[in-house]
Amino acid sequence: MAVADIAVGTVPEVKGRSLWADARHRFLRNKAAVASLIIFCLIVAACFLAPHLGLRAPDDINWELESWGPPNLELGYLLGTDANNRDLFVRTLYGGQVSLLVGFTATLVSLVIGVIWGATAGFIGGRVDGFMMRIVDILYSIPFIFFVIMLTVVFGRFITLIYVAIGAVSWLDMARIVRGQTISIRRREFIEAAEASGVSKWRIITRHIIPNCLGPVVVYVTLTVPNVILTESFISFLGMGVQEPDSSWGTLVSEAAVVMEIAPWAIIGTGGILAVTLLCLNFIGDGMRDALDPKDR
Amino acid sequence: MLHYLMRRLGGAIPTLFVIIAGTFFLMRLAPGGPFARERKVPPEVEANLLKAYHLDEPLWQQFLRYLNGLLHGDFGPSFKYKDFSVAELIFGGFPVSLQLGGIAIVLALTIGLTLGIWAALRQNSITDYAAMSVSMVGIAVPNFVVAPILTLLIGMQLQLLPVGGWGHASNYVLPVIALCLPQIAAIARLTRASMIEVLSSNFVRTARAKGLPARVTITRHAIRAAVLPVVSYLGPAVANIITGSVVVEQIFSIPGIGRYFVQGSLNRDYTLVMGVTVFYGALIILCNLIADLLYGVLDPKVRYD
Numbered sequence: 001m002a003v004a005d006i007a008v009g010t011v012p013e014v015k016g017r018s019l020w021a022d023a024r025h026r027f028l029r030n031k032a033a034v035a036s037l038i039i040f041c042l043i044v045a046a047c048f049l050a051p052h053l054g055l056r057a058p059d060d061i062n063w064e065l066e067s068w069g070p071p072n073l074e075l076g077y078l079l080g081t082d083a084n085n086r087d088l089f090v091r092t093l094y095g096g097q098v099s100l101l102v103g104f105t106a107t108l109v110s111l112v113i114g115v116i117w118g119a120t121a122g123f124i125g126g127r128v129d130g131f132m133m134r135i136v137d138i139l140y141s142i143p144f145i146f147f148v149i150m151l152t153v154v155f156g157r158f159i160t161l162i163y164v165a166i167g168a169v170s171w172l173d174m175a176r177i178v179r180g181q182t183i184s185i186r187r188r189e190f191i192e193a194a195e196a197s198g199v200s201k202w203r204i205i206t207r208h209i210i211p212n213c214l215g216p217v218v219v220y221v222t223l224t225v226p227n228v229i230l231t232e233s234f235i236s237f238l239g240m241g242v243q244e245p246d247s248s249w250g251t252l253v254s255e256a257a258v259v260m261e262i263a264p265w266a267i268i269g270t271g272g273i274l275a276v277t278l279l280c281l282n283f284i285g286d287g288m289r290d291a292l293d294p295k296d297r
Numbered sequence: 298m299l300h301y302l303m304r305r306l307g308g309a310i311p312t313l314f315v316i317i318a319g320t321f322f323l324m325r326l327a328p329g330g331p332f333a334r335e336r337k338v339p340p341e342v343e344a345n346l347l348k349a350y351h352l353d354e355p356l357w358q359q360f361l362r363y364l365n366g367l368l369h370g371d372f373g374p375s376f377k378y379k380d381f382s383v384a385e386l387i388f389g390g391f392p393v394s395l396q397l398g399g400i401a402i403v404l405a406l407t408i409g410l411t412l413g414i415w416a417a418l419r420q421n422s423i424t425d426y427a428a429m430s431v432s433m434v435g436i437a438v439p440n441f442v443v444a445p446i447l448t449l450l451i452g453m454q455l456q457l458l459p460v461g462g463w464g465h466a467s468n469y470v471l472p473v474i475a476l477c478l479p480q481i482a483a484i485a486r487l488t489r490a491s492m493i494e495v496l497s498s499n500f501v502r503t504a505r506a507k508g509l510p511a512r513v514t515i516t517r518h519a520i521r522a523a524v525l526p527v528v529s530y531l532g533p534a535v536a537n538i539i540t541g542s543v544v545v546e547q548i549f550s551i552p553g554i555g556r557y558f559v560q561g562s563l564n565r566d567y568t569l570v571m572g573v574t575v576f577y578g579a580l581i582i583l584c585n586l587i588a589d590l591l592y593g594v595l596d597p598k599v600r601y602d
Contacts, residue, residue, distance in 0.1 A: 137308070137312075138311060138312045138315050141309075141312050141532070141536075141578070141581050141582050141585050142312070142315070142316055142319070142578060142581075143536055143539065143540065143574065143577045143578055143581055145540045145543075146540075146558070146570075146573070146574040146577060146578075147319070147320075147323075147574070149558075149562050149570075150320065150323055150324070150562075150570055150571075150574060151323070152562075153562045153565055153567075153570055154323055154324060154326055226437065230439050233439060233441070234439065234441065234540075234544060237441045237544060238543070238544060238547065238559050238562075239559075239563060240559075240562055240563070250441075253441060253442060253445075254441070256445075257441070257445040257548065260445050260448070260449050261449075261453060264449055267442070267445050267446065267449070268446065271438075271442035271445070271446065274439065274442065275434075275437060275438040275439070275442055278437040278438070278439070279433065279434065279437040279438070281437075282433055282436060282437045283433065286433075
């Protein structure tokens with residue numbers, strides 16, 4: 001163990017770069033991950049480019065059709081219509097914008113809090129570390145989804161709150177991972193060198209510790225995004241998340257679930273797109289882990 | 298042992314306090330307050346209402362009153378269900394939720410562990426890949442998508458099982474499946490990973506080297522070590538099942554706590570929402586405590602002092 005640690009510790013910078021090349025190579029060999037990445041990119045592109053794809057507007061009502069009508073390929077209604085005779089497929093794409101944005105934003109919030117918290121605790125160590133991780137432990141046993149829902153009960157249901165609330169509750173794992181990583185890094189020679197040459201603590205954390213934690217952090221970020229999307233959909237499904245006129249995948253699935261007896265294609269379509277997105281993100285995350293963290297395989 | 302238990306309890310109590318204080322003060326931050334409605338009530342009536350619910354007292358006094366009530370199992374009156382106290386609603390719904398969640402967690406453990414061990418013993422075979430791909434689907438597809446699709450296929454198309462209601466044994470099947478599928482998947486993946494690690498560890502090699510039959514090596518030595526991560530996952534698993542039950546109870550119209558929570562949140566029934574959060578928080582802490590103790594029993598490296 002010790003020998004291996006020292007060996008890794010003295011790896012010259014050139015090797016450090018080849019670690020990423022190695023990782024990329026390993027990732028590209030993982031067919032499931034690469035296929036997932038392609039599908040996921042297509043979904044993201046379709047959602048965010050929806051206004052420019054020559055599709056109908058999401059609020060375009062067609063009075064000729066029945067509500068919750070079946071898919072109609074001639075008229076281009078891939079998933080049929082929703083309760084108000086609007087194109088369900090287009091609405092799913094626009095709903096995807098909200099879901100994906102929540103996914104990315106909340107993950108970003110959790111990333112910032114988690115990395116700073118974990119790196120600080122791990123770097124300072126001792127009492128401060130004990131205290132900070134004790135807080136994380138306490139927060140771990142709190143039923144968070146209940147708190148997020150409570151926040152929406154108290155402050156009303158607007159999207160920004162949901163972004164921040166979900167992000168603010170999903171940084172705990174990130175903090176633990178970064179702390180573990182920091183503790184293993186801070187005894188290395190280059191940190192000692194930086195300390196000896198009088199670099200400030202804050203600068204050591206931001207310039208040396210955080211960049212060196214990047215591998216596990218990247219892996220964890222890809223696994224946080226689907227979790228966050230799932231949480232948002234869950235809350236929206238219960239009717240406590242995104243509100244009309246906005247819609248997210250959760251609200252669409254929830255609307256479709258009510259009418260699944262007469263319009264089964266609606267729930268299969270909207271739920272299917274949500275499930276495929278989450279599946280892809282999970283496969284990408286797994287592929288990243290195998291690529292960046294080989295000892296975990 | 299007793300010392301260890303006391304120390305764990307000492308950790309659990311501040312956590313519970315944080316949950317209670319968090320919910321309490323969050324609810325008091327609410328703009329408008331619980332009696333803000335479209336129709337304005339006369340000021341005297343409002344004053345009387347506030348007095349009846351002790352909302353006219355200073356905040357810290359209300360908090361102490363709430364804490365004191367909780368110690369006696371009193372979660373306060375429900376703001377919306379006028380004839381019920383929150384405790385009556387919670388303890389009325391709990392047996393239902395407990396049955397549902399209990400069956401789900403037992404099933405998830407049995408199937409998940411079996412599947413994980415089975416996949417690990419056939420690592421990188423077709424069965425392994427198949428089991429892990431299926432469990433990935435189980436993790437990724439949310440239960441609020443699984444539940445309606447199950448209802449649609451098994452309940453409506455095939456007419457095999459009832460799609461809602463409560464009381465008969467057949468009512469349990471679909472909700473339990475919807476609830477435990479993601480946990481089966483998570484436990485199977487966890488078990489497989491730790492089993493693979495354990496199988497390549499020194500003590501298993503020693504057991505093999507001294508000529509123990511494969512069956513004994515696996516059941517006596519490998520599995521015992523491999524279930525440890527699963528034991529520490531028990532706390533989160535219970536939390537996930539509780540969260541999942543909120544949506545599953547809603548979909549299958551099951552009269553459990555989760556449904557009250559959703560109704561309470563939609564109606565802004567502050568005390569009910571607070572009560573459920575505190576109750577489930579306490580339950581999760583308890584389950585974490587049990588998981589910790591179990592871990593100590595199973596892992597010879599843990600000492601109780």
